[in-house]
Amino acid sequence: MADELAIEATGLKKSFGDVEVLAGVDLSVAPGTVFALLGPNGAGKTTTVRILATLTRADAGRALVAGHDVARERHLVRRSISLAGQYAAVDGLQTGAENLRMMGRLAGRSRADARRRAGELLEQFGLAAAAGRRVATYSGGMRRRLDLAASLVGAPSVIFLDEPTTGLDLPSRQVMWQVIAGLADLGVTVFLTTQYLEEADLLASRIAVIDGGRVVAAGTPADLKEVVAEQSLDLLLTDSAAFERVAARGGARARRADPGGLAISLPTDGTAAQVRSLLDELDPERAAVRSFCVHTATLDDVFLAVTRRGPAATHPEQETTHV
Amino acid sequence: MSNALIMTNRALRLSSRQLDALLTSLMLPVLLMLMFVYLFGGAIRTGTSTGYVTYVVPGVLVICAGFGAATTAVSVTQDLGGGMIDRFRSMDVPGPAFLAGHIAASMVRNIASTVLVFGVAYLVGFRPHAGLAGWLAAAGVLLAFILAIAWLAAAFGLLVKTAEAANALTFVMAFVPYASSAFVPIATMPWWIRGFARNQPITPVVDTLRGLLLGTPVGTSPWAALIWCAGILAAGITAGGLLFRRRTA
Numbered sequence: 313m314a315d316e317l318a319i320e321a322t323g324l325k326k327s328f329g330d331v332e333v334l335a336g337v338d339l340s341v342a343p344g345t346v347f348a349l350l351g352p353n354g355a356g357k358t359t360t361v362r363i364l365a366t367l368t369r370a371d372a373g374r375a376l377v378a379g380h381d382v383a384r385e386r387h388l389v390r391r392s393i394s395l396a397g398q399y400a401a402v403d404g405l406q407t408g409a410e411n412l413r414m415m416g417r418l419a420g421r422s423r424a425d426a427r428r429r430a431g432e433l434l435e436q437f438g439l440a441a442a443a444g445r446r447v448a449t450y451s452g453g454m455r456r457r458l459d460l461a462a463s464l465v466g467a468p469s470v471i472f473l474d475e476p477t478t479g480l481d482l483p484s485r486q487v488m489w490q491v492i493a494g495l496a497d498l499g500v501t502v503f504l505t506t507q508y509l510e511e512a513d514l515l516a517s518r519i520a521v522i523d524g525g526r527v528v529a530a531g532t533p534a535d536l537k538e539v540v541a542e543q544s545l546d547l548l549l550t551d552s553a554a555f556e557r558v559a560a561r562g563g564a565r566a567r568r569a570d571p572g573g574l575a576i577s578l579p580t581d582g583t584a585a586q587v588r589s590l591l592d593e594l595d596p597e598r599a600a601v602r603s604f605c606v607h608t609a610t611l612d613d614v615f616l617a618v619t620r621r622g623p624a625a626t627h628p629e630q631e632t633t634h635v
Numbered sequence: 636m637s638n639a640l641i642m643t644n645r646a647l648r649l650s651s652r653q654l655d656a657l658l659t660s661l662m663l664p665v666l667l668m669l670m671f672v673y674l675f676g677g678a679i680r681t682g683t684s685t686g687y688v689t690y691v692v693p694g695v696l697v698i699c700a701g702f703g704a705a706t707t708a709v710s711v712t713q714d715l716g717g718g719m720i721d722r723f724r725s726m727d728v729p730g731p732a733f734l735a736g737h738i739a740a741s742m743v744r745n746i747a748s749t750v751l752v753f754g755v756a757y758l759v760g761f762r763p764h765a766g767l768a769g770w771l772a773a774a775g776v777l778l779a780f781i782l783a784i785a786w787l788a789a790a791f792g793l794l795v796k797t798a799e800a801a802n803a804l805t806f807v808m809a810f811v812p813y814a815s816s817a818f819v820p821i822a823t824m825p826w827w828i829r830g831f832a833r834n835q836p837i838t839p840v841v842d843t844l845r846g847l848l849l850g851t852p853v854g855t856s857p858w859a860a861l862i863w864c865a866g867i868l869a870a871g872i873t874a875g876g877l878l879f880r881r882r883t884a
Contacts, residue, residue, distance in 0.1 A: 362721075365725050366724075366725065367721055367724055367725060367883070386727075387727055390724075390725060390726065390727035391727065393725065394725060394726070395721065395722065395725040397718050397721050397722070398718070399717055399718030400718075401717070401718040401719050401721060401722035403645070403649060403719070405648070405649045405652040405653065406645070406648060406649070406652075410648070414641060414644075414645055415722075415726070417637075417641045418638060418641055418723070418726050418728055419726060446652075462722070463722075466726065
């Protein structure tokens with residue numbers, strides 16, 4: 313049922329000139345959940361958000377946000393959503409409080425109500441002490457928090473966050489994570505885009521991986537980890553001759569192979585016996601492997617597996633056997 | 636309407652806090668006027684009985700409006716480049732309200748700098764002979780000109796992608812008035828520039844202001860000035876609307 317989903321998109325396509333940015337994107341997001349659209353730069357994340365937030369029209373396909381069509385019912389959609397983009401869209405020459413009061417007025421609040429709401433949000437986002445300072449004096453993390461606060465002045469039911477933590481240092485990122493997790497507790501649907509697997513894993517209950525304008529994998533973080541469920545044995549080799557020898561013996565099974573970094577990664581069940589026999593088989597002279605480690609598959613592995621980017625791109629034909 | 640007021644308030648607050656830009660837009664016309672009156676004025680024969688300051692004030696007002704418009708172009712460009720426009724649109728602020736805010740703020744800034752120019756001009760000997768009707772008519776023509784070029788500037792701000800490019804409008808606005816009757820009589824110019832100077836919009840605007848303020852006959856200049864302003868305004872609004880839709884498609 314369309315009206316039970318907070319966001320439902322089917323077959324979204326968009327080209328800018330000759331460049332096809334979205335090649336048919338399907339998404340569905342349940343209300344009150346955090347959904348992450350995960351992908352590398354240029355995958356089509358921002359374009360997807362702009363279409364869903366009514367800022368860009370899709371060339372083909374259809375999307376409903378909060379039950380309204382993003383192309384034909386723009387104004388109804390805009391009353392239900394808010395957007396915090398990659399740029400912190402707040403005025404540097406206004407104070408934090410002035411920015412929020414202005415947004416509140418634009419959201420249709422009375423002067424007194426906008427003032428009250430601005431005060432609440434500044435408190436909630438830990439900006440009360442900086443409320444009277446111009447935003448130009450804020451740190452990057454404070455600006456993003458203010459931007460997020462600004463997106464909440466109108467009590468939206470769906471919030472779009474386009475790369476909310478890109479460019480922030482780790483402490484600021486952790487504060488943003490707490491704030492975003494808090495939004496879901498309020499019953500708001502959060503649609504966030506990110507390049508960070510850790511972020512998607514931590515915040516989202518469902519993730520879609522997008523690459524080259526298509527959703528290449530979707531599911532819960534646990535589902536995605538199941539794509540590469542076993543453990544990995546990562547080998548670091550001594551030199552490129554050693555890399556060639558090991559790759560010749562075990563390359564067909566490799567999950568990843570990176571000649572430049574002298575690294576090969578193979579699936580394993582993680583038992584000592586299997587790791588020992590793998591090492592003996594690949595490196596009988598006991599000279600090629602400098603060091604090794606065994607680790608559980610992370611979202612990074614999922615990401616590399618499904619987007620075929622990074623080191624895996626050097627052996628795409630082998631990669632497919634493991635996906 | 637209330638959105639437009641909020642946008643106007645915002646634009647005014649922002650420009651009141653850009654001290655360097657504010658001072659430049661207020662001081663530049665005044666300094667220019669003093670330079671013309673005290674440095675060049677002695678050498679310029681205007682063919683009028685009044686002093687050069689009386690001749691030059693309308694030109695300074697026009698150039699002042701030009702600088703103000705260039706500021707508007709820059710702030711429109713900054714809002715489009717910096718992501719503010721996306722937030723406003725996602726909040727369902729209509730495009731016309733957004734532009735109207737910039738235009739209204741531009742008008743307020745310009746009126747302030749115009750008053751300052753009049754004040755300083757009076758101190759250095761400007762003595763207009765206009766009656767109430769003349770003052771009102773002059774104010775009307777000047778406001779029409781300011782409004783028209785503010786819209787043109789907003790459209791230019793929507794056309795270019797960077798604040799630096801938007802700022803190029805300053806040069807156009809600063810130089811076009813020199814090839815008009817603003818600072819020297821057109822009759823003193825070489826023949827090949829006279830044609831341009833007689834038939835560009837600033838000449839009828841300046842002639843109208845000069846005539847009205849000094850209480851001398853203005854002929855058909857006011858009508859030419861208003862037709863030019865209406866044309867520029869229509870072009871600015873049309874181009875602004877089209878460009879806004881193109882930039883935010």
